[in-house]
Amino acid sequence: MTPGGYAGKWLDVDLSKDKIREVEYGDKVLEQYLGGRGLAAKVLWDKVGDKYPELDPLDPKSPLMVYTGPMTGIYPGSRICVSGKSPVSMGTVGSTAATEFANEIKEAGYDGVTFTGKADRPVYLLVTDDGAELMDAGHLWGLDGEKTLIKLNKEVTAELTKRKPNVGLWKDPGMVYIGPAGENMVRNAAVMAKICHACGYGGYGALMGSKNLKAVVAKGRGPLPKVDAPEAAKLLWRRTHQILIGRTAMRRQGTGYAGYSVGAVTSSEPIRNWQEEWHDEKSYGGPMFEHRYWVKKKWADFNCTTNCMKISCIKTGKWKGDITDMPDYELQAYCGTNFGIYDPEANIHLSALADQLGHSGINGPNTAGFAVELHQRDILKDSDFGFKPKWGDPDTFDRIMRMMANREKIGDVLAEGTYRAALKIAEMKGLKPDELLKYAVHVKGIEIGAHGTRSDADYTHDISYAANVQGGDHTSTSVDGYNDMSGAVFTDSAVFCNFTYYGVPQSLVFDFAKAITGFDINLHKWRSETGPRIVTLQRALLMLGGPDLKWTPVKDDDNPPRFYEPLPSGPYKGKTTDRKLVDEKLKAYNETLGWDERGIPTKETLKKLDLGFLEKSVSKLR
Amino acid sequence: MSSIWIVRDYENCSGCRRCELACSMHHEGWMWPEASRIRVFMPFPGVEVPHLCAQCDDYPCVESCPVEALSVDGGTTAVIVDEETCIGCGACAKACPGTVPYLHPRDRKATICDLCGGDPECVKVCREAGYNALRLVHEGMSGHRKLFARNPVDVAKDLAVKFFGEKGEELIV
Numbered sequence: 001m002t003p004g005g006y007a008g009k010w011l012d013v014d015l016s017k018d019k020i021r022e023v024e025y026g027d028k029v030l031e032q033y034l035g036g037r038g039l040a041a042k043v044l045w046d047k048v049g050d051k052y053p054e055l056d057p058l059d060p061k062s063p064l065m066v067y068t069g070p071m072t073g074i075y076p077g078s079r080i081c082v083s084g085k086s087p088v089s090m091g092t093v094g095s096t097a098a099t100e101f102a103n104e105i106k107e108a109g110y111d112g113v114t115f116t117g118k119a120d121r122p123v124y125l126l127v128t129d130d131g132a133e134l135m136d137a138g139h140l141w142g143l144d145g146e147k148t149l150i151k152l153n154k155e156v157t158a159e160l161t162k163r164k165p166n167v168g169l170w171k172d173p174g175m176v177y178i179g180p181a182g183e184n185m186v187r188n189a190a191v192m193a194k195i196c197h198a199c200g201y202g203g204y205g206a207l208m209g210s211k212n213l214k215a216v217v218a219k220g221r222g223p224l225p226k227v228d229a230p231e232a233a234k235l236l237w238r239r240t241h242q243i244l245i246g247r248t249a250m251r252r253q254g255t256g257y258a259g260y261s262v263g264a265v266t267s268s269e270p271i272r273n274w275q276e277e278w279h280d281e282k283s284y285g286g287p288m289f290e291h292r293y294w295v296k297k298k299w300a301d302f303n304c305t306t307n308c309m310k311i312s313c314i315k316t317g318k319w320k321g322d323i324t325d326m327p328d329y330e331l332q333a334y335c336g337t338n339f340g341i342y343d344p345e346a347n348i349h350l351s352a353l354a355d356q357l358g359h360s361g362i363n364g365p366n367t368a369g370f371a372v373e374l375h376q377r378d379i380l381k382d383s384d385f386g387f388k389p390k391w392g393d394p395d396t397f398d399r400i401m402r403m404m405a406n407r408e409k410i411g412d413v414l415a416e417g418t419y420r421a422a423l424k425i426a427e428m429k430g431l432k433p434d435e436l437l438k439y440a441v442h443v444k445g446i447e448i449g450a451h452g453t454r455s456d457a458d459y460t461h462d463i464s465y466a467a468n469v470q471g472g473d474h475t476s477t478s479v480d481g482y483n484d485m486s487g488a489v490f491t492d493s494a495v496f497c498n499f500t501y502y503g504v505p506q507s508l509v510f511d512f513a514k515a516i517t518g519f520d521i522n523l524h525k526w527r528s529e530t531g532p533r534i535v536t537l538q539r540a541l542l543m544l545g546g547p548d549l550k551w552t553p554v555k556d557d558d559n560p561p562r563f564y565e566p567l568p569s570g571p572y573k574g575k576t577t578d579r580k581l582v583d584e585k586l587k588a589y590n591e592t593l594g595w596d597e598r599g600i601p602t603k604e605t606l607k608k609l610d611l612g613f614l615e616k617s618v619s620k621l622r
Numbered sequence: 623m624s625s626i627w628i629v630r631d632y633e634n635c636s637g638c639r640r641c642e643l644a645c646s647m648h649h650e651g652w653m654w655p656e657a658s659r660i661r662v663f664m665p666f667p668g669v670e671v672p673h674l675c676a677q678c679d680d681y682p683c684v685e686s687c688p689v690e691a692l693s694v695d696g697g698t699t700a701v702i703v704d705e706e707t708c709i710g711c712g713a714c715a716k717a718c719p720g721t722v723p724y725l726h727p728r729d730r731k732a733t734i735c736d737l738c739g740g741d742p743e744c745v746k747v748c749r750e751a752g753y754n755a756l757r758l759v760h761e762g763m764s765g766h767r768k769l770f771a772r773n774p775v776d777v778a779k780d781l782a783v784k785f786f787g788e789k790g791e792e793l794i795v
Contacts, residue, residue, distance in 0.1 A: 301637065305638055321786070
């Protein structure tokens, strides 16, 4: 019998052969990896095995996972997890976004989809209670996010109504999709959901694009899966919501007030590609966004009362009609201060543009800022851009983001992501890689989220990114050794939102997990066994690397050079990331997880965590 | 005639869909959004429309039923479906100016809001979260109610303009 919370079936779609079959995973695998981030890493290994280092993530053979988890839809804050071999890090990322697609696919009777192969024409997958089928997406290819979702919503609803006309009105399907950036395989492109939600880290938009897969759409009419202890689950559902409803500041502001405060207070916000991390621009305060642009102040996704989202819309002027969320803090920073921009309207425009193009609003703009710093340093010239780029100029970044999405001029190089672009430009200009990499703010190919480590006043510190198996991902940092990160590994594998997790007693969350799945699951076991298993598997894959990219243990388990430059301004002026602390904590981190001093899992650890299947490959890394 | 009615303030709807979850837990015993008597349509993200019975004063659905499976509750004025009698023909959905009734995904029986007998679960969770997109009132029957029986896509078209101005006219087609 399928454990509680699971629909019990996954779809395996071979896009090359147009073949779709249903697969099941045994109870043991599910208890060991849950779903989402954990299960995706396991299924990836099972499909690729010891050939992992030879697999190019953008090769048709490379699998793409779109998975829910057992708690998706049931625990507050429903999300989908996209994963596979990352085109940027060569490891795996459990990249999640809030969308009704997640509950719809479970209501259709499936826990997720694994794609392999490459379609010979643009397609989308339609999943319903009657199964799954590939649909032509030729008419959608090239469309921006807004037009994609408007067209898809209309045509899928019409198709379902045609098939079953007499059941009443068909409610809208859920979907994840890519924009032009994903189609053109911009290496750090996002998989998008709704208008502005993104599975951003990992570059899975490029993976979808490489498969000619424009979207995955689901509409189910069944219930959410049965759970192990329904009465307990219902009580815990009510209790969790009560707690979330009590988090008043989060509900009122989301992260939309942080564009000012993270710079002004904690001094950890990217400014002009991290040349500074402090500003005191009151024009950029939360109320300046709220009062003029927030047209919906309590916006939530399925089964969420945190409603951290607020919808922004520009109603006048040259950017009239631009719609995005707050923007959330990450995009206030990356599509604002990181560009030297402190104007809410320009920030909303550039955030909406990133969404529409299908860029990850953190990663793509990190690369754009990197490019403009290279121009500032006279490495890139006006002729590389076709115009004179300027900090603080919205038009500059509007043009660069479009050039990246369409791979035009220097945009074609920038579309490889910050790390690879640095190497390519060094080659183009006859410079040493290190001369450019000192401006590249990434860890293991993944551009860093908008929380610096130099002031030490934010939640991110010394090894937050350096030790992270998901590189620069700010949602999954290793704050104090392994324990704190285990929360993100859990939410990404059970697949629900971080923002409906933090603030709720962890014992309650794990009671909820037990009531849903019936597994012998608790906080201690998660931290000591299940979480380490997933992270150790991810670490192995990350260090096994890809055909043209391998990370060096210890050397690459570090912050970017910029994070060791002293902060040039603000209340934390002169402060920098403590190198000694990084080294010490990295050692402790590796030891905690049972990895050797170079961060390679030991044979004993692999055995203890039931990861013996990795031994042959991992032994070559030792 | 006094009755209870659920006021719907669409612009307050967050799209959390807890109304669907609470309704289905009450009526079906578990979370089943597509078997909820209130369903939140979203023709464009951000434009969420809770769709439920408007309790028209002339009850065209009740009139349309060929087997008299539908009746009006004397206390609440909600439409009550006799599932034993219902033949799942869908005449009620066609007769409703807003196409509110639908056939249950399990057994194709007509499914319509029964106001939970007078204390609707959807209203309780919406109020608890402070959205108040749904509120309970005790008022006399009114011809206005029937005007709320609209296709949710039509409601969304209006809401989109309210939220997004001119741009709203392009978003829902």
